[in-house]
Amino acid sequence: MNKIELLAPAGSIESLIAAINRGADAIYLGGNKFSARAYASNFDNETMMKALDYAHSYGVKVYVTINTLLKESELKEALKYVGYLYEIGVDALIIQDVGLISLIKSVYSDFELHASTQMTVHNGEGALYFTEKGLQRIVLSRELSLDEVKYISKDLGIETEIFVHGALCVCYSGQCLMSSMIGGRSGNRGRCAQPCRMQYTLKGEKLGEKKAYLLSPKDMCLIDDVEAIIDSGTSSLKVEGRMKRPEYVSGVVDTYRNAIDKVLYKKKFDLNKGRRELFQLFNREGFSKAYIYKNIGKDMMSYNFPKNTGVFIGKALEKGEIILEESVSLGDGIRYGEAGFILSKILLNGKEVKEAFKGDKVKLFPSGGYKKGNSLYKTSDKKLYDDLKEYIKPYKKKITLRGELEFKINSPLILKTKFNGKEYEVAGDMVEVATNAPLSADRIEECLKKSGEIPYKFEKIDFNVFEDGFIKISSLNNLRRELFEKILKGEVSSFRRKRIQGTKEKKNIKFGENLGYVYSCINKNQLKALLEDECVKNIALDISYTKHKEFLTKDDFKNIKDKNIYFMVPNIIKKEFKNIVKQIDEVIPYIKGLITSNVGIIRLYRDKLFIIGDYKLNIFNNEGLEFYCEDIDIPTLSLELNRKEIKELMKNVNSNVAIGIYGKTELMVSEYCPIGSIFGNKSSKKECNGACIKDSFTLIDRKNEGFKVLGDNSCRSHILNSLALNLVEQIDELKSFNISTFRVDFKDESYDEVKIILDEIKKGEKNKDRNYTKGHYRRGVE
Structure with missing residues (x-):
């Protein structure tokens, strides 16, 4: 099996810390500008440097997204920002705008560039085109099947990255103009208003109509397919979620880390438990496998509810009682329909309890909103989130080192270690003759094994020289801190670069005739x-x-x-x-x-x-x-x-x-066809009956605007602007x-x-x- 990268999202410093603590190999994040998640918290320059140094101290890579289209007036500022990112040691940039790619290749030729999924690379020739233009990695369109990923990654030998978990766009990324044309908020500029999460009516001239959240896909979840994905030859498994809470990042990253390690290193992992946790963290009427096995029908859609569905806990009976299908605890988030509440009291057999379990007949408070027959869902699990919060603490994860100590009377303390192929050494105070009891080797080792607000920790100390002597415990603490800080500074500074202004190369421009x-x-x-x-x-x-x-x-x-x-x-x-x-x-x-x-x-x-x-x-x-x-x-x-x-x-x-x-204008092009899924009965088990050939269809929004829907020879759907x-x-x-x-x-x-x-x-x-x-x-x- 090849080495595989687990790539995690970070919309905040807390999410970055959580991802690193749970085992991410790399983080992708955005700055204050030019990011496709303009409404995430994102990172200003000061926070960006702190985040970068924190990640690099753990050997974790950081990729910065500049995955939006840039106006002529923005290029100069964008290139200046790229220079800053180059200088502080960002590992790679994820780019959409080809103009910026061209400038970066001229000015910062050694800066690693990844083609964003916004560049819509979805076939082998397209992947070759951009690798020949100097991009090192291709973030493939989500619409590819496993066989297509394998062909590009293994057969063509191209470094690829694919999404394995999180929200799914119904339109090919980089091709959607719906939010832009309807409301002026461009998805290509990181400001998508998510019109796909709205209700629509699909109306045929002959076959009738259907109203639902017709363009709202379920989130993708490929936790069961990690081994097959690794075998496809892709280099990186990417989790979507820069707009999600740090607890979500913590839980999802941990689950995929365990699944990857189960495949690569045969580590034990309860896959069922992992599935349940992912389901509780966020789902839209369940999950789909997206397009990985070519399922492009209604099974991948959340027609009834476009937000977090939660986990079904039961139906309300008489007097607001519920026979639980899942456990609940005080502080859990509960949903019924579009409404919801935070669970503040649980009555079991007339007595207040802090939690109740599957099979218990309970009453949940505040109970005034839900009525008999309402289905209730747990949208957040307080116990789970409290556990996940523990991993948002800085430096919870430790990198273990092996130290070497010279403890020689009338000589300075010498502490050494090796990290990342480099040797680090510090000298401390003089070891004195012990006037009373000398310091034992165990006591010295115990002191040096402490850690604190630093990524590193000694698992063992080898004594090159040990004599019965004495030194203050504070001297040992200072020596340990000094060595760790030296490692930290050495690791972080090794990523820094000097800006070198390159010369923009002259291109061979074609000059087509005036048509x-x-x-x-x-x-x-x-x-x-x-x-x-x-x-x-x-x-x-x-x-x-x-x-x-x-x-x-x-x-x-x-x-x-x-x-x-x-x-x-x-x-x-x-x-x-x-x-x-x-x-x-x-x-x-x-x-x-x-x-x-x-x-x-x-x-x-x-x-x-x-x-x-x-x-x-x-x-x-x-x-x-x-x-x-x-x-x-x-x-x-x-x-x-x-x-x-x-x-x-x-x-x-x-x-x-x-x-x-x-x-x-074509607002959307999608592998998913609403006509075939609604009127053609297309699902993962059924073939489409060709409804698009039998009738003409219009998608009608909440403002009664009608958008023509066309199905092409490859059964892709094309949604056209109303005017x-x-x-x-x-x-x-x-x-x-x-x-x-x-x-x-x-x-x-x-x-x-x-x-x-x-x-x-x-x-x-x-x-x-x-x-x-x-x-x-x-x-x-x-």
């Missing part, structure tokens, strides 16, 4: 409208939906004359990767190029075809443009940029750049910013609607009878 307008479509009626318009020169065909009637197929490429044709390639490509490559190769004689944001496809075709990068590449700054312009001909800017930010970004651009001016982006009246302004290519994407528009949009573009003004959105063009994102 003017590029129109994409997904069905035959849209294509018909485009072909009939003489002004339309560039058409991209998206054949991701051929299982639906009247949608495009590869044969359509052969029948188009006098137009420049592009193949619009899916942004997410997993098991079907080889098939997509085959489709591209078959139509190469008929196409001018590709449109995609899949970096695996970009890697394969960057030297073979003209490539337009799609907006899901998340290009936020000029450095990001340069990063991708080595490999693509025309990059499309992120739709999360506003007018001012686009103008600022484009000031010094020396390549052609595209921007989306019309289309229903189409329309910037036709801003085209002249965008041209003044040096934008040269304009993207128009049709998804659910009819033939007539396509004609209307084409007419609007020619006139440069919107149809007043139709509702559109300007997206972020005016407002921007936080």
Whole structure:
């Protein structure tokens, strides 16, 4: 078995201490800025250094997250912050923004970089693309199966990291624009408002409707699969939870530490007890194994309750009594429905007790809220949390050392030890002739085995020289403290670095031709409208939906004359990767190029075809443009940029750049399909009945906004914005910013609607009878 890293979250110094005490090998945390958990406590510079020194004193690595997209105006400050982190000895950075990656590789070339899961690396070619760009580790998308993890980690030999426990996003990380487009709080900027945890109604035109928390996944828990995960060749098992309490971190890390050690070192571990503890700490209607065994149905969702469900303790009977299914104690948190209380009194057979057990018939107080028939759940266990609190104390964990002591009369005390391959030695006071009873070796060893507020402790002292002499106990204490502090200083200082300003390397920028307008479509009626318009020169065909009637197929490429044709390639490509490559190769004689944001496809075709990068590449700054312009001909800017930010970004651009001016923005793309799970009865044991082919579906939120849901050939779901982006009246302004290519994407528009949009573009003004959105063009994102 290979060495495996247990990587723990820390949203506070207390969580970091708890994780180290319970056996984490590495910690990931965020600073005050540029972190994908902007609402966690996070670490200011002073606390960051203390946390780093504390971790390094235990030999635990620290990875800092700068896993958000950065605006042009933020790059300078971000790079300065990176310099600080480099200087104080951070082990690695977890990054999303490719522009920042480019700058760091130029300035701090030896700084280890990890590709955040926000970079949506989900296939082997994509993983190779970023490792070739200098990233040492890839945090894989959560959507990968165990076989896919094994292929990337073992077969391709790439260092990977995967999530094994905690909250699960329903959309591919880095691809979600739902929070951003609905409320201006961008998940790509660490400010997700979690619209996936809201109630929705999925409505079919023929098949009826269903209301529930349709986009809310259960937390993932892979505690039963640790051996298989280790065997996959991944390097790091990651626990999610920077927003969770230190007690949660303590309990989860301890459980996974024991499970890993059971596999690697055959240590004893009660797996059933571990499961129960994880369930009590936090669950949403139980756990799922996420996508590790390709389960993408309703079994992985918490349709009824999106928060911590707790552990079921029983149903309320007459007079508020309950026959307990689980034990309870004073101070436990109890939930019924959306309400709850802290347990302040327990009555058992008319007498007050501090705790009660399974099978006991009790009454819980305050009892006024819950009624007969209510199901009650224990959401927090005071006894468990009190036990876990013990591990939040600093220096509870000790690193044991073996010491060597010279105790020679008329010579100074000499204390030595070895740690991390280095020798440490200190000299103390003179050993005197004993006027009365000399100090015994046992008494000396007992004194030196003390520890205190320090990570280290002696388990044994070997005496190189021992003579019957005397020295004050305080001298022994001082000697021990001095040696431990020397080790601490030596270990911590060994991670410090000096800032060395590198020179930004000049990149080989592709310069694609000015295309003017590029129109994409997904069905035959849209294509018909485009072909009939003489002004339309560039058409991209998206054949991701051929299982639906009247949608495009590869044969359509052969029948188009006098137009420049592009193949619009899916942004997410997993098991079907080889098939997509085959489709591209078959139509190469008929196409001018590709449109995609899949970096695996970009890697394969960057030297073979003209490539337009799609907006899901998340290009936020000029450095990001340069990063991708080595490999693509025309990059499309992120739709999360506003007018001012686009103008600022484009000031010094020396390549052609595209921007989306019309289309229903894809808010989510997911392996989970709400249509198949609700109307297709898809679960881990049942195949989908193809409901998406039989009807048209809309997801309706609490404000009665409707979002079209499309299912593609790979049974992924695509949720589109309720209103189409329309910037036709801003085209002249965008041209003044040096934008040269304009993207128009049709998804659910009819033939007539396509004609209307084409007419609007020619006139440069919107149809007043139709509702559109300007997206972020005016407002921007936080």
